[in-house]
Amino acid sequence: MLDQKTIDELKTALEKERDLLTKELETIATPDPNLPGDWDIKHEEWEENEITSEKELESGVNVNEVDEDMKNKALSDHLELRLKEVNDALKRIEDKTYGICQVCQKEIPLERLKANPAASTDIEHSPKEHGI
């Protein structure tokens, strides 16, 4: 079993990552008020440009805007997913189920938790990991 001190350390790391992810998400997206945990990327620039889109489309200017939008969407999806993992891990700490593999219910090795405090499974049962 994990001792309280280790759990506290991992919890601090998770909270730090959560704040960082939230800050990063806030620069490209806004929280969806109807769907907690879901974020909508900001479209301001894109909407502004839509007014003159026809002319800009010819010159290719808007293509870059679309690229930028898609990049932000991909980034926001990635951050959102990671944030969910971090929040799930924090919830498991509260529920006292932290550090247990969600698949086989065995303890997750401490080394793995230190490398990725949001890990929800041991290495054997790890789905493809995001980020770390």
Ligand SMILES: [Zn+2]
């Ligand atoms: Zn397992």
